[in-house]
Each structure stands twice: as structure tokens, then as C-alpha cells.
Amino acid sequence: MKLSVVIPAYNEEGNLKKGVLEGVEKYLKGKDYEVIIVDDGSADETRKIVKKYISKNENFKLIENSHGGKAMAVMTGMLASKGEVILFTDMDQATPIKEWDRFSPKFEQGYDLVIGSRRGRKGAPMVRKLAAWGFSVLRGIILGLPFSDTQCGFKAFNRKSIEKIIPKIKDEWGVVHFRGGAVNAGFDVELLYLAKKYGFKVAEVDVEWNYVDTERVQVIKDALAAIYDMLRIRINDLSGKY
Numbered sequence: 471m472k473l474s475v476v477i478p479a480y481n482e483e484g485n486l487k488k489g490v491l492e493g494v495e496k497y498l499k500g501k502d503y504e505v506i507i508v509d510d511g512s513a514d515e516t517r518k519i520v521k522k523y524i525s526k527n528e529n530f531k532l533i534e535n536s537h538g539g540k541a542m543a544v545m546t547g548m549l550a551s552k553g554e555v556i557l558f559t560d561m562d563q564a565t566p567i568k569e570w571d572r573f574s575p576k577f578e579q580g581y582d583l584v585i586g587s588r589r590g591r592k593g594a595p596m597v598r599k600l601a602a603w604g605f606s607v608l609r610g611i612i613l614g615l616p617f618s619d620t621q622c623g624f625k626a627f628n629r630k631s632i633e634k635i636i637p638k639i640k641d642e643w644g645v646v647h648f649r650g651g652a653v654n655a656g657f658d659v660e661l662l663y664l665a666k667k668y669g670f671k672v673a674e675v676d677v678e679w680n681y682v683d684t685e686r687v688q689v690i691k692d693a694l695a696a697i698y699d700m701l702r703i704r705i706n707d708l709s710g711k712y
Contacts, residue, residue, distance in 0.1 A: 472508060472552065473502065474505075475503060475504070475558075476544055476551065478540050478561070479561050480509070480510040480511070480543070480625075483515045494567050498567070503553070505529060506531050506533060509532065531550075539645075540653050554628065555626055557624070559626075565624035566680075573675060580636070582630065583615070585619070585624075585662070585674050587677065613659065613703060617662060618674065625658070631665060631670045635664045639664065655696035657702065659700060
């Protein structure tokens with residue numbers, strides 16, 4: 471089973487200098503894989519560092535996007551991938567790549583999607599835990615999604631689900647209306663809402679997660695954007711767009 475690993479990147483110079491790509495490569499060694507790093511218009515040394523790394527690692531590739539947010543970066547990587555299964559993971563490796571060991575058996579059991587679940591979110595500030603709780607409540611009311619954690623940045627899809635879902639949503643993303651990173655929390659929700667709508671089998675698996683402070687997560691801004699997106703998703707569905 472060839473695995474495509476998609477890693478979105480926006481101003482990741484700090485994480486790259488910590489050796490995160492070396493850790494990913496070490497874990498994947500011996501597997502049939504590719505790693506696609508999609509830069510989201512970084513303003514630091516991210517592209518330079520990645521280019522130097524991939525020059526010596528043929529299984530690693532770089533796609534350079536203009537700044538359009540995490541959702542567009544992830545979809546760009548997914549659509550460029552060649553694997554039977556596509557995993558997206560964050561550059562900070564808050565959920566480490568080794569958690570793929572928990573995912574791969576689920577695909578062998580016939581699941582189409584496997585998503586990570588961060589039980590308890592140990593180490594996260596209380597404000598983020600409260601925001602996550604409120605988001606979960608609204609998500610249940612507005613969209614009726616049964617998952618305990620839709621926002622973990624560690625999700626995997628088989629090719630069939632990607633080919634069905636991504637064309638339906640790719641035009642909704644790619645415009646950033648403010649400076650800085652855009653986590654696009656509603657993107658994960660939309661993926662899972664359509665996976666449920668189209669009858670794909672989804673497994674939710676507990677994963678290791680370590681809190682990493684990042685400027686890309688801005689609680690109030692991201693929460694308001696996510697609420698907007700949930701309402702948009704519901705309206706899209708009722709209007710027959712999906």
C-alpha cells in the first residue's frame with residue numbers, strides 16, 4: 471500500500487530546524503511512500519530549507535503555493551499525490567508520524583477514512599480546551615457529526631474518498647482575508663461531513679498528541695471562521711450543492 475504523506479507548511483523555519491523532516495524520513499524508511507510538502511506562501515526560510523532537504527531525498531517533493539491557507543495547501547498535496555492512501559499531518563508533528571501504525575490496520579479492515587482523536591488534549595491551555603468544547607457542541611447542533619474530535623491535524627483518506635470529496639469543496643477555499651496563517655478549521659469539518667453524507671466508512675483512533683504553541687492558532691478569529699463555515703456547510707447541503 472503506497473502511502474502519500476502531505477505536509478502543509480507556512481513559516482515553518484523553526485520546526486524544520488528542529489529536524490522534523492529527518493524524523494518523518496526515519497519512520498518511513500523501508501515503506502513505499504512519498505512526502506509532499508506544500509508551502510503556503512511562507513515569508514521566512516521555509517522554502518529554502520525544504521529545497522535543500524529534498525535535493526538529497528528523492529521521496530520528498532515540494533509544491534510552492536501562493537498564500538491561500540491550510541485547506542488549499544492540503545488539497546493541493548492530495549490532488550498531486552500518487553498513493554493509495556493519503557495522510558495529512560502537521561509540520562510541528564504534534565501528532566507524530568509514528569501514529570500511522572494505529573491507522574494502517576483500519577484501511578486493511580476496509581475503512582475509507584481514519585482520523586486521529588486527541589483525548590483530553592493534555593498540555594493545551596484552558597482557553598483552547600474550552601474553545602474545543604464549544605466547537606464540539608455547535609458542530610453537533612448544526613451538522614450532527616458523531617466524531618469526538620474533527621480538528622486533529624492527522625487524518626488519512628483512501629483515493630476513492632479523495633476523488634469524490636475534494637472536487638465538491640476545492641472552490642470554497644484558497645482566499646485569506648487577513649495576515650498570517652489560516653488554519654481553516656471548517657475544512658476538516660467539511661471533509662468529514664461529506665464523508666458521512668456519501669457513506670464512506672470512517673474510523674476514529676486515539677493518537678498521541680503534544681501541545682505545540684503556534685501563532686497560526688488564534689482562538690477567537692478561528693472560532694468565528696469555523697462557525698461561519700459550519701453554517702455555510704449546512705446551507706450548501708440544504709441547497710443541493712453537494
